[in-house]
Amino acid sequence: MINMEYSVKVEAFEGPLDLLLHLIQGLEIDIYDIPMAEISEQYMLYIRAMKVMELNLASEYLVMASTLLAIKSRMLLPKHEESYEGSDIEMDEDDPRDELVERLIEYRKYKQAAIELKQKEEDRGSFYTKPPIDLSAYETEKQDSLEDLNIDLHDLLGAFHKLVRRKKLKKPMATRITRQDISIEKRMEEILVDLQRLKGPALFHELFPIAQKPHMVVSFLAVLELMKRNEVTIQQDHNFSDIIVEASKGVTLVAQS
Amino acid sequence: MHNHELQAIIESLLFAAGDEGLSSQQLANVLSMPEEEVITFMTALKKVYEDDSRRGIHVMELAGTFQLATKRDMADYIKQLVESPSNSTLSQAGLETLAVVAYKQPITRMAIEDIRGVKTDRPLQTLASKGLIKEIGRAEGAGRAILYGTTDEFLDYFGLKDLSQLPVLMEDAEELDSEEETDLFFKSLQQSLTVNNEE
């Protein structure tokens, strides 16, 4: 009886209440009149599937299992017997399922709300905003003391997430390289200066100090050009080992600044 | 102040403020106008942007502020320029937890777990670190449990003006459309498969 269908579904549940709602749905049961025997049996089937799958079975699932069984057995008791017990609070023929039904309905409200939030999350993705322009040019020179700042860690966290979210909206930076004015020539010179200063070999990745694509590309082209001109030597012992770069002997710096 | 000029000024202010947005209060200050007048004007202005087919942007109300944003129809064009369209969306657990917090705030972890029927510490931690919820106080009595509430980032994240814009909770027990249920399940299954493939 344990098949893929069950196993996959078990993993897709957000807890025992979610699983129960799914069963109620699947069995087309009236949530106000749950046949406890049937639902318990189905529920236990899933639990067994989860165990066989050795999925990390949250203890809440087991607690719910025993709750279901308890309700089931209470339902089997003849109703009138309860009133004989006198002191029992549940004299007025309370349905043992009431509490469960209440919890299911309450949970279902929020599960539904979560679906709608998901929709809103998706919708929000169709609207693009922009970062504020740099307004500091408009700021007058007033020396605020730190006490006036009035920000806390939540503001900091919020600001960070706002910009993490924004990053997704960034357009390709086609103009970055020209804006930065790093020429290959200049970068070659810089690399040579660094290698000379080291007076020994450097690891390849050390030539890429700035983790930005344009800068890295220029650095890479600069190393290639230096190799071509025999101004540096490159050595690698075997595949994927560190590449070692060294200034060729006798190369002197043309322009040292 | 002439309406045209006012419109231009507001556009420049909203443009400058970007996704920080401006409240009607802030606009009223800068424009030296009563706040109610600002609100009335903004309502009209929203419609101006909406109705003008030459405009690619419009005014949105997000987290209690007015912001400029691109119109929905433009998304397809902008997407082409977006660096990585990787959408890291919230998990089901996160969305459920957030829904409970949003409607029931201020609320303790225990109360959330009562409703969801599962442990919820991890989703809470994630939501807090994403800036969507925060501690807004402590419960009285023993333990002084943390009370959680939603943040402005929450409103912004879901495109809401304020909490009153949250979808109405389904109060009565209408049966959920079972097809939708299954759909949702297959969607989440697909998502997890996609995640796997991308690794």
Added chain:
Amino acid sequence: MHNHELQAIIESLLFAAGDEGLSSQQLANVLSMPEEEVITFMTALKKVYEDDSRRGIHVMELAGTFQLATKRDMADYIKQLVESPSNSTLSQAGLETLAVVAYKQPITRMAIEDIRGVKTDRPLQTLASKGLIKEIGRAEGAGRAILYGTTDEFLDYFGLKDLSQLPVLMEDAEELDSEEETDLFFKSLQQSLTVNNEE
């Protein structure tokens, strides 16, 4: 393509691109138009913005890119906005910059700008003058870019003992978790399927 629609699309693209702007080449790609036509259209569009008194923004051409910016005569209003008392004392730009430095230190200005997507020299100055950040070293290699980090005053101000007390920033922790779980799940699924088949 209809002119009105084209105008709207370009507005939305330029808006979303922010102060990085877009080259005529990029616009041509997205709009599937020859670049010369784009350039001609942009010349006309610039005039449209300039002549329309209801617009507070206009199209600027800078370093081979087109970008939207506030019109020059709006400067006074924007200045008022900055000075408005309801404006928080630390601008959004400052707050964002501080957050990036706090979480990513040591970090260069270039790297911060890469994360924020906008120029950041001024916010850095402001933060340094407030004593919240400082130069804590130089990047290795060429350029020897300044590395920024937070100060002791920063810790004091936020009541932190050290940086490890910053709130956790699980950028995508939840997603990671579920990926791992999904993996585990599919592994065990495969195993059990194998077992099943053998039965």
